[in-house]
Amino acid sequence: MPPWLSVTILVVLGAALLLGMAKGWRRLRRGPDAVPAPPAVPADDALGEARTGPLDATYVSTTRSGDWLDRVGSHGLGVRSAATVAVHEAGVVVRRRGAPDVFVPRAALRAVGTSGGMAGKVVGGEGLVVLTWVPSPDDDPRGLDTGLRLRHRQEADELRAATQTLIGSTPAAGGSKESS
Template sequence: MPVAVGIWVVIGLVLLTVVFVGLKRLTTRTAQTVPAPPAVPEGDLGEVLAGPVTAVYVSSTLAGDWLARVGAHRLGFRSNATVTVHRTGVLVSRQGAPDLFLAASALEAVSLAPGMAGKYVGKDGLVVLTWTVPAAGDAPATRLDTGLRTQQTADRATLLNAVRELLPAADGAPNDDSKEPQQ
């Protein structure tokens, strides 16, 4: 019996090592291509359009590729969050990770999706914000999709509509690529 326990302990340690090495490689690989997001601006962020909304920050991925998780700058790891939409942008206050501020000028689209790297909930359960991280150093500006799973279903529509107000409309076209939220 003690030999079997020892074998399982070794297997567990090997699996943990593989996971940590994989996460380290993900972080290193994406740090070279994705610049650090700008810091949350100091002071007043302007009029609150919606929130605070309790949500789960699912992850950020390269825009258009829901499996290309960004590990750099702690953008690819799930955490509990509070989301507030201000006139100047979207503040995602994450527990255990740096807060994230998506400036209104950086936002490109808002949509609903069934899932992305780190969470699949089906039936358009995630609010996905498409935005651009500005270039910094050698890293070029990079488009990202950030997924948020609201705790309350009704908050999904509230968040979606508030972010829509921040998006620029071009030539009378809709200012996002989202589906209509279901109440």
């Protein structure tokens, strides 16, 4: 086979692959299963007392609750990015670099736990902190799981403990999952 033909075939295959990936991301963002937009991050004075300082983390992704491979692409929730996460009286704030920030209000939190993997990242052991929350019970009562990989193990434990205190002091709507 002549070299120019091999190169042409590889370029066509590469273009087809990129086109397919772009089509998949568009489907995730606009599909019938799109989730409602998460609430905007309130002003700093409306967040209340900080229960943790900003902790360095990697925002892995957000998936449908209970399905660690069903990544949510709408509203930038499927974009992996460097982040800082802090727990306040009003909820959990994830400030991301290069992607929209995520705010999980206290009333929306259902559980906090750990996982060894999530769409976009698999780690050894239980290295991801997973926040389970419901943006709007009317739209999707199943909820969402947001995965965070903290830089230090003790910070992951601190994040889990602070989030669990928010959940524990929030009246349960329906039934709440216990943290794992």
